[in-house]
Amino acid sequence: MDIKLREIEYRYAAGTPFERSAIADVTFDIPSGQYVAIIGHTGSGKSTVLQHLNVLLKPLKGEVQIGNRTVSSGRKEKNLKDVRRRVGIVFQFPEHQLFEETVEKDICFGPMNFGVMEEDAKKRARAAIQLVGLPEEVLGKSPFDLSGGQMRRVAIAGVLAMKPDVLVLDEPTAGLDPRGRQDMMDMFAKLQKENGMTCVLVTHSMEDAARYADTIVIMHKGRVFRTGAARDIFSDAGSLTDVGLDVPETVRFQRLFEQRLGRPLGKVCLTPEELAAEVGRLRGEQS
Amino acid sequence: MMEKLIIGRYLPADSVVHGMDPRAKLLFIFIFVLIIFLANNPVTYTLLGAFTLFAVFLSKVKLRFLVNGLKPVLILILFTFLLHVFFTKEGDMIARIGFLTIYEGGVIKGVFISLRFFLLIFVTSLLTLTTPPISVTDGIESLFGPLRKIKVPVHELALMMSISLRFIPTLLDETDKIMKAQMARGADFSSGSIPDRVKAVIPLLIPLFVSAFKRAEELAVAMEARGYKGSEGRTKYRLLHWSLRDTMAMLLLGALSAALFMLRS
DSSP states (O other): OOEEEEEEEEEETTTSTTOEEEEEEEEEEEOTTOEEEEEEOTTSSHHHHHHHTTTSSOOSEEEEEETTEEEETTSOOOOOHHHHHHEEEEOSSGGGGOOSSSHHHHHHHHHHHTTOOHHHHHHHHHHHHHHTTOOGGGGGSOGGGSOHHHHHHHHHHHHHTTOOSEEEEESTTTTSOHHHHHHHHHHHHHHHHHHOOEEEEEESOHHHHHHHOSEEEEEETTEEEEEEEHHHHHHOHHHHHHTTOOOOHHHHHHHHHHHHHTSOOSSOOOSHHHHHHHHHHHHHHHO | OGGGOOTTOOOOOOOTTTTSOHHHHHHHHHHHHHHGGGOOSHHHHHHHHHHHHHHHHHHTOOHHHHHHHHHHHHHHHHHHHHHHHHHOOOSOEEEEETTEEEEHHHHHHHHHHHHHHHHHHHHHHHHHHHSOHHHHHHHHHHHTGGGGGGTOOHHHHHHHHHHHHHHHHHHHHHHHHHHHHHHHTTOOSSSSOHHHHHHHHHHHHHHHHHHHHHHHHHHHHHHHHTTOBTBTTOOOSSOOOOOHHHHHHHHHHHHHHHHHHHHOO
């Protein structure tokens, strides 16, 4: 399911003295099956854009096309359930949304809201808890007895159990330990590659954006600063620092390495693995 | 929805009213609320209204904004208005609708009571709109200071007040966030039967309570870590200054009260 944003604008508290512009003239596409990363400085409007993807917010100007449904200002939106089921959003610190007596019930909350029968929802809960790397015993526990990291995983499982077509992740790994981070990010990438799920990742981590995303959207002061393929975006360090961002560590290392070497490598490497291969090739050339 | 609520919000600006001592503002409002009840005829109400508008003008708060803020309480005002119109039996009869009769006195009283509401809300919103919550509590603490002599924990009460005021916007933000997260999971807060809606609030309330308790705990730990031990030997960072304009405001208020006394019938 493609999502298209067309010149959308949103202001908070419109019509009061507290009005402030959040985003303006935002246009970009999220093609079906792609992994799109939205990066930008704090307050650049990333989270506001996210909430337009499943009509939690309606644009004041412009329109959002979600599959074959068009959302624009002025029109009253009814029957949002289908959109909300197909676009699953994992908000920042999703562990704050847990409320049920047991983990199982909490994971079933989403699917059952969308009309899935209890038996089926429980099956989904078991599958989802495995996806996020927790043992099945957890299902019977209270979510409030778990550790922070486990709660995070349960909350993510709650969204995965909805089986969305588009998975939207707002800083899903902030505050997790490095190992858990990696597992989680790999799991999302796997879902995207193997199940054809569309992934939208909002992140501050240039490393994650470089490693996983096909397309990168840079937001700056409520507007889209640039969009492009990850490799193109990270080849241009200058414009990134202009908007308060930076290139991934790997790219920075590569730049320093190239300076020492006196000539550039074949391509901009986005992951340590790529860089190692490229450097290896260099050795092959020399000997 | 919550963005429209103006009660308890502070609107930073540079005006005579903003610059007043919070103690003066609190005293002013206290007395004003009392003397509103002196007004009982068109002249006195006009005087009060003019005075209020003058204060609004001085505060540089847009009148349109204050009027918008009235919307949530409009139903209450309308209700009391109608109550007076239908049930006060004074003066000449004006109309009869079915078993209800409307008397002139009722209409007048209804208008006056509604006006009284408007004035009360205007003036009290003006206080919160022009005074940061922290100054309000500073003012209250200072005004109630003498009660410390009879062992009333004035400082602690003021602290409790400022903490709760401080966390209103935080909790509203939190509510909004959790609501959106649950809506993204298919929760529906705005349709269905009454029992359904009550049930729909559970996924909102539980996380809200959990985080409020957590926040309280964290705040307590943070205060202890920084050596907080109540009012004992504590000096003030923000000092209150009673200036000429505060005295002027009180004098003006005194003049207004005197005028109301003379003009009321």
